[in-house]
Amino acid sequence: MKTIKISIQDENTLVLQEDGHKGDLIDLKSIHEIDIDKSTIRNVVNSIKMDKFNEELKKEKEAMKRESQLELQLKEQEIISKSKVDISKKDQEIIALNSKMETIAKQIESDVKLKAMEEKQKIEEEFRQKLSAKDTEISEIKNKKEIEEEKVRSAEKALVSFKEMRSKMSTKMFGESLELHCENEFNKIRSIAFPNAKFGKDNTISATGSKGDYIYRELDENGNEILSIMFEMKNEEDKTATKHKNKDFFKELDKDRKEKDCEFAVLVSLLEKDNEYYDDIVTVHEYLNMYSIRPQHFITIIGFLRQGSLKSLQLQKQIKFLKNQNIDITNFENNINEFKDAFARNYSLASDQFAKAIDEIDKTIDHLSKVKENLLKSDNNLRLANNKATDISIKRLTANSPSVAKKFEK
Numbered sequence: 322m323k324t325i326k327i328s329i330q331d332e333n334t335l336v337l338q339e340d341g342h343k344g345d346l347i348d349l350k351s352i353h354e355i356d357i358d359k360s361t362i363r364n365v366v367n368s369i370k371m372d373k374f375n376e377e378l379k380k381e382k383e384a385m386k387r388e389s390q391l392e393l394q395l396k397e398q399e400i401i402s403k404s405k406v407d408i409s410k411k412d413q414e415i416i417a418l419n420s421k422m423e424t425i426a427k428q429i430e431s432d433v434k435l436k437a438m439e440e441k442q443k444i445e446e447e448f449r450q451k452l453s454a455k456d457t458e459i460s461e462i463k464n465k466k467e468i469e470e471e472k473v474r475s476a477e478k479a480l481v482s483f484k485e486m487r488s489k490m491s492t493k494m495f496g497e498s499l500e501l502h503c504e505n506e507f508n509k510i511r512s513i514a515f516p517n518a519k520f521g522k523d524n525t526i527s528a529t530g531s532k533g534d535y536i537y538r539e540l541d542e543n544g545n546e547i548l549s550i551m552f553e554m555k556n557e558e559d560k561t562a563t564k565h566k567n568k569d570f571f572k573e574l575d576k577d578r579k580e581k582d583c584e585f586a587v588l589v590s591l592l593e594k595d596n597e598y599y600d601d602i603v604t605v606h607e608y609l610n611m612y613s614i615r616p617q618h619f620i621t622i623i624g625f626l627r628q629g630s631l632k633s634l635q636l637q638k639q640i641k642f643l644k645n646q647n648i649d650i651t652n653f654e655n656n657i658n659e660f661k662d663a664f665a666r667n668y669s670l671a672s673d674q675f676a677k678a679i680d681e682i683d684k685t686i687d688h689l690s691k692v693k694e695n696l697l698k699s700d701n702n703l704r705l706a707n708n709k710a711t712d713i714s715i716k717r718l719t720a721n722s723p724s725v726a727k728k729f730e731k
Contacts, residue, residue, distance in 0.1 A: 404689045411682045418674075425667075465631075468514055472624045475510045499554045500534060503589060503619050510620065515539060515627075523551070523581065533577040537623060548630040550623065551583040556591040567592050567599060567613050575608040585626055586611045589619055 324346045326338040335347075507520050518539035523532045535552040553574045557565055567590050578586040590613055593599055602618050602625070605611035614622050 400689075400693065404693075407685060407689070411685065415682070429667075469624060469628070472510065472514050472620060475506075475514070475620060499556050499589070499591065499616060502616060503535070503552070503554060506620055507623075514620075514624070517541070518548075523577075525581070531573060531577055531580070533574065533581065536581060536583060539627065547634065548585070548627050549583040550585045550587055550626060551578040551581055552587050552589060553577070554589045565592055571605055571608055571611060571613075575611060578610075584610060584630075587622055588613045589616055590614070591616065 323341075325341040327347055328336045328338055504520070507515070511518065511520070518537060520535060520537045523534060523536050526532050533551045534554045537548070537550040537552065539547045539549075541547050551574065553570060555565070555567070555570055567588060570588055570590075574586045574588055586608070588605075588611070590599065599613055600615060602622060603613045605613055612622060
C-alpha cells in the first residue's frame with residue numbers, strides 16, 4: 322500500500338499522477354497551487370452564483386405574481402363594492418320615485434273625489450232651488466186654478482143669464498145685442514180674470530177695407546204679448562130669406578186676423594141654430610188657429626186659449642231652462658275633460674321622468690359592465706405580462722447585448 326499523488330482536471334474530475342492499486346491512499350496534500358486549474362474553479366464558482374441568482378429571480382417572480390393577483394383581487398372587490406353601492410343608490414332612487422308617483426296618484430285621486438263632491442253639493446243645491454221654485458209654481462197653479470174655477474162659475478152665470486135673456490128676447494133683439502152681451506160678460510170678470518187684457522171694438526179699417534168686430538189682447542208684466550184674438554159676432558133673423566152658414570165667414574175672419582196681427586180667430590155665432598155640431602167649441606181645421614162657438618162659450622174660449630198660451634210660454638221657459646242646463650252640463654263635462662287632460666299630461670310627464678331615470682340606471686349598469694369588461698381585459702394583459710415575466714432569463718435579456726452578457730459573466 323502506497324500514497325498516490327493527484328491533480329484536479331475540472332470541477333468534476335481528479336487525475337492520478339501515479340499508478341495505483343486497490344487499497345492505495347490518495348494524498349490530498351500533494352495538490353499544489355500549480356496543479357489547480359483556476360478557470361475550472363472560476364467556472365464552479367460562477368455556476369454556484371448563477372444557480373443562486375436564478376433561485377432568487379424565481380422567488381421575486383413568484384412574489385410579483387402573488388402581489389399582482391392580490392392587487393387585481395382588491396381592485397375587483399373595490400369595483401364590485403362600488404357597483405353595489407351605486408346600484409343600491411339607484412334602487413333607493415327608484416323606490417323614492419315609485420313612492421312619489423303613488424303619492425301624486427293618491428293626491429290626484431283625492432282632488433278628483435273632492436271636486437266630484439263639490440259638484441254633487443252644487444247639483445244638490447241647484448235641485449233644492451228648483452224644488453223651491455216648483456213649490457212656488459205649484460202655489461201659482463193653485464191660484465190660477467181658483468181663478469179658472471171663478472171663470473167657470475162666471476161662465477155658468479153668463480150661460481144662465483144668456484138663457485134667461487134668450488127666453489125673454491126676440492131673435493132680432495138678441496142679434497142686435499150679441500156684441501153688447503159679449504162685452505158685458507167680459508167686463509164682469511175683467512178685473513178678476515183678465516186684469517192685463519184689453520177687449521174692444523175693432524175700429525181700424527185695413528187696406529182691403531175690412532175689419533173685425535172685437536180684438537182681445539193681453540200683455541205680461543214685461544210688455545210681451547201673451548194672447549191676441551180676433552172676434553167676429555154673427556146672427557140673423559128667422560125671417561131672413563137667405564140663410565147664412567158659419568163657413569161663409571171663415572175666410573174673411575182669417576184675413577182680418579192676419580191683417581190685425583192676431584194669433585187666434587173666433588167666430589161667435591148664432592147661425593145654423595139647428596146644427597148641433599156648432600153647439601160646442603168647434604175647431605175650424607181649414608184655417609190656422611180658428612174656432613167657432615156659441616155665445617155661452619165666449620168666456621170659456623178666452624180662458625181656454627189664454628191657458629194654452631200661458632202653458633206654451635211656460636214650456637218655452639222650461640225649454641230655455643233645459644237648454645241652459647245642458648249648457649251647464651256641457652261646461653261641467655268640459656271642466657272634467659280639462660281636468661282629465663291635465664291629469665293625463667302630468668302623469669305622462671311623471672312617466673317620462675321615471676322612464677328617463679330607468680334609462681339612466683340602465684346606462685350606469687352598461688357603464689359598470691364596460692368597466693368590468695375593461696378590468697377583465699386588464700387582468701388578461703397582466704396575466705400575459707406575468708407570463709412574460711415568468712419566461713424572462715438573463716440569456717434572453719442579453720441575447721442582443723453581448724457587452725451586457727459579459728458584465729453578467731463578470
